[in-house]
Amino acid sequence: MSVRLFRRFLFWTHLVIGLAAGALVFIMAVTGVLLTYQKQMTVWADLRGLDGAPPAAGLLALPADTLLSRVAASRQATPTAIVWREGANTPVEVQFGRESRVFANAYTAEELGTGSATMRGFFRQVTDWHRWLAAKGDTRDLGRAATGAANLAFLLIVLSGMWLWWPRNLTWASVRSVTWFRRGLSGKARDFNWHNVIGFWSAIPLVIVVASGVVISYPWASALVFRVAGEAPPARAAAGPAAPDRPAGAIPGALQPRLAVAKAQMPNWRTISLTLPTKPHADASFALDRGMGGEPHKRATAVITTEGQVSELQSFASQSPGRRLRSILRFAHTGEVLGVFGQTLAGLISLGSAVLVVTGITLSLRRLRAWLRRRSSPALL
Secondary structure (H helix, E strand, C coil): CCHHHHHHHHHHHHHHHHHHHHHHHHHHHHHHHHCCCHHHHHHHHHHCCCCCCCCCCCCCCCCHHHHHHHHHHHHCCCCCEEEEECCCCCCEEEEECCCEEEEECCCCCCEEECCCHHHHHHHHHHHHHHHHCCCCHHHHHHHHHHHHHHHHHHHHHHHHHHHHHCCCCCCHHHHHHCCCCCCCCCHHHHHHHHHHHHHHHHHHHHHHHHHHHHHHHCHHHHHHHHHHCCCCCCCCCCCCCCCCCCCCCCCCCCHHHHHHHHHHHCCCCCEEEEECCCCCCCCEEEEEECCCCCCHHHEEEEEECCCCCEEEEEECCCCCHHHHHHHHHHHHCCCHHHHHHHHHHHHHHHHHHHHHHHHHHHHHHHHHHHHHHHHHCCCCC
């Protein structure tokens, strides 16, 4: 096949896949923009206006066990997790299942608020659209399959677009026309210019964002990551019976000394979270984070026994190459692996993707209208 025929084949493949998956890709791109700063906005909304300062100077924070017991008694429910954030005046978050939480003063256990239901509800809806098109119940698997297929299709579109972008005549004028925005254009010329320029500047990060989305969507893609790293993919955990509920009011003991040991493993921590053990004398697994929440190289897990001994300390560096690569790709999808800069870049890439879909569809419709006009015009003698 000649280069010309291959380019023609690639163009029509690019166009057909784009039209077929365009609507789904547009939804995922727009929701991706809305989710750009989800973590920061949620924490800001939850803690806004809450004063977690000590009521008197020199007052020490309550031991974790005492704090949990008081909050549990006040709420008449058993906590499932607790989150500490840096800052002497920052409230402690006590969770009751996945959806219920209360923020308490670390010095008095006084309840300060339950978080922003509005902000959390908004992001929950956006996330549902992004992951499975807001499908509910039994149709959720179908929605997940649709977004996964759209992600894979978009990856093919991006890769083929990188080839199609390359100018046929490699001159400065031709390169400049597809790498920089031109003023005064309208209609087809404007859409063509925008489609090429945005595609050019976003190509490499867009491949990373979309390819990592494929890895998240498909087990075979996730397994491929481990094989590329030279190791066997981990076995998928079989769904087992749900963990038994902890008896009401039963708070695991010796949490405060274990918390102190966990803090010592990462002195510059920003967040420490603990999912409370279901058994009173079980080891406690503390998740330590010195980043924004999505930077795997700044996270670690410390398992502390009831005697205060570190039975396991797992950091990013201690993981296998496959797990490190898989973890990086997970947060490359949102850009969080590079902190706020990466989040911003991913948000801009998502916005650019939405424009690529719109300009691609309009260019296709113009091509279709021109073809129909030619078909309907009488043959010239």
